[in-house]
Amino acid sequence: MARQCRTFEHTADMGLEARADSLGELFEALGEGLAEVVCSREQVASAQRWPLAVSAEDTEALAVDFLSAVLNVIQTDRFMVRDVVVASAGGNAIVAELRGEPFDPLRHAIAREVKAVTYHQLRIAPEGSQWIGRVVLDV
Numbered sequence: 001m002a003r004q005c006r007t008f009e010h011t012a013d014m015g016l017e018a019r020a021d022s023l024g025e026l027f028e029a030l031g032e033g034l035a036e037v038v039c040s041r042e043q044v045a046s047a048q049r050w051p052l053a054v055s056a057e058d059t060e061a062l063a064v065d066f067l068s069a070v071l072n073v074i075q076t077d078r079f080m081v082r083d084v085v086v087a088s089a090g091g092n093a094i095v096a097e098l099r100g101e102p103f104d105p106l107r108h109a110i111a112r113e114v115k116a117v118t119y120h121q122l123r124i125a126p127e128g129s130q131w132i133g134r135v136v137l138d139v
Contacts, residue, residue, distance in 0.1 A: 005033035014112075015121070018133045023059070024086035026124070026131040027094055030063065031070045031084035034117075035100075037137065038074055039108050044082040050098040058092060063124045063135060066094050067117040075114075078103040114139055 003020035014037060018029040035041055054069050056062040073079050083099040116138040123134040 003029040005029040005036075007033065007037065013118070013120075013136050014114075014139050015134060015136045020131050020133075021129070022089075023131050024089040024094075026133050027063070027066055027086050027089050027096065028084045030067060030133050030135065031081070031096070031098070034067055034070055034114065034137070035074065035081035035084070037112055037139075038071075038114060039080050039110055041082045043108050044080040044100050046082045046099040047101040048079075048099070050077075050079055050081075050100070052096045052098055053094070054096075055093040060119075060122050060124045062089075062092055062094060063133060064117050064119060064122065066096070067135065070098065071114055071117060073098060080108050112139055 003025040005018035007014055016030055016033040018026055020026040020029050052069055054066045056065045079100055080103050081098045081100040086096045088095045114137050118136045118138055120136045
């Protein structure tokens with residue numbers, strides 16, 4: 001199965017649910033799911049790389065901090081993300097690379113503004129031989 005991510009409606013917010021074979025792949029799926037909520041990844045070329053390293057007190061906080069860092073790169077640095085590649089994840093730290101390109105208003109349509117990644121109904125956990133993740137975005 002490798003990895004997958006889908007959105008779900010949540011009152012005035014939006015959620016991401018993902019499933020993957022490893023914690024690293026789960027973070028890749030959630031990061032790409034977040035990027036897709038903001039701007040269709042089909043519009044973005046994997047032309048440049050953006051390194052990202054995040055640490056936190058536990059796996060769930062790591063998910064929120066990692067996704068918040070991805071969101072910050074998209075919104076503050078105006079770097080549109082096509083792919084998320086995790087080099088290492090575990091021990092409450094993640095090292096990843098975002099692949100994409102600078103925002104170009106002629107090619108990149110912003111679909112939705114995400115205000116924040118929340119802890120509401122947050123779940124990052126192993127389930128059988130896979131990892132599952134659920135996070136709610138404040139839109």
